[in-house]
Amino acid sequence: MLHQYKEQDTFLCSPNEVFQVVIDVEKYPDFVPWCKAVYIKEKIDSQMVVDLLAAFHGIKGRYTSEVTFLSPSETNEGWIKAVSSNGIFKHLYSEWKFISIGESETMVEFCIEFEFKSSSFSTLLNSVYKYTQSKVIAAFKDRVESLAE
Numbered sequence: 001m002l003h004q005y006k007e008q009d010t011f012l013c014s015p016n017e018v019f020q021v022v023i024d025v026e027k028y029p030d031f032v033p034w035c036k037a038v039y040i041k042e043k044i045d046s047q048m049v050v051d052l053l054a055a056f057h058g059i060k061g062r063y064t065s066e067v068t069f070l071s072p073s074e075t076n077e078g079w080i081k082a083v084s085s086n087g088i089f090k091h092l093y094s095e096w097k098f099i100s101i102g103e104s105e106t107m108v109e110f111c112i113e114f115e116f117k118s119s120s121f122s123t124l125l126n127s128v129y130k131y132t133q134s135k136v137i138a139a140f141k142d143r144v145e146s147l148a149e
Contacts, residue, residue, distance in 0.1 A: 001115060001119075001122055002091070002113060002114070002115045003112075003113065003114055003115065004111075004112070004113040005111065005112050005113075006109070006110070006111040007109075007110050007111075007136065007137050008107060008108060008109040008110070008137075009107075009108055009137045009141060010101070010105060010106070010107055010108075011105070011106045011107075011108055011141060011144055012104060012105060013104055013105075013106060013144055013148065014072075014100070014104055014106060015072035015077070015078055015098035015099065015100050015106045016071065016072050016078070016098075017106075017144060017148075018098050018106050018108055018140070018144055019069075019071060019072050019078045019080070019096075019098050021140055021143050021144050021147065022080055022096050022098075022140060023069055023080060025038050025040065025048075025050050025052075025067070026038050026039075026040060027143075028052075030143075031139055031140075031142065031143045031146075032136075032139050033135065033139065034054050034055060034056050035052060035053075035054055036053045036054065036055045036060070037051075037052070037053040038050060038051070038052050038053075039051045039052075041064070046068060046069050046070060046071075047066070047067065047068050047069075048066075048067045049064060049065070049066055049067070050064065050065050050067055050082075051063075051064050052064075052065065054088075061087060061088030062087045062088065063084045063086055063087025063088050063089050063092065064084060064086055064087060065082040065083060065084040065092065066082070066083050066084070067080065067081070067082045068080075068081050069081070072098045072100070077097055077098060077099050077100070078097070078098040079095065079096060079097050079098065080095070080096040081093070081094070081095045081096075082094045082095075088116055088117060088118070089114055089115065089116060089117060090115045090116060090117045091113070091114060091115045092112070092113075092114040092115075093112070093113050093114070094110070094111065094112040094113075094114075095109075095110070095111050095112075096108065096109070096110050097109040097110075108137060108140070108141075110136055110137055112136075
């Protein structure tokens with residue numbers, strides 16, 4: 001079963017400030033509740049390969065994502081895209097967009113679509129994923145605010 005989720009929110013900071021928090025994947029275990037470990041296997045220019053260990057209510061799963069990104073600038077919106085088709089996922093695609101809407105205001109758009117390899121895993125996490133996905137932007141917004149203090 002393919003799951004899809006989209007969310008957007010306004011952050012009171014520059015696009016680059018939000019981008020830096022989202023691209024700093026090694027810090028995810030510090031503030032993303034289900035993320036237990038992240039390891040960058042390779043990083044070249046605007047691409048990286050990342051291993052991530054997630055845990056949902058005692059169920060653990062590992063996967064590798066290929067991440068591409070473009071930093072925000074005065075001439076372009078920034079974005080981050082991640083794709084995975086291994087580990088716990090049959091298919092995973094996520095995308096972040098960082099859109100400047102003022103001097104220190106950014107519209108952040110997040111979307112994700114995924115399908116677990118195991119139908120039993122999917123059934124177990126069906127109720128949990130809706131809760132966790134709705135917490136994604138909130139976790140990053142809290143992190144941005146805590147770093148600004």
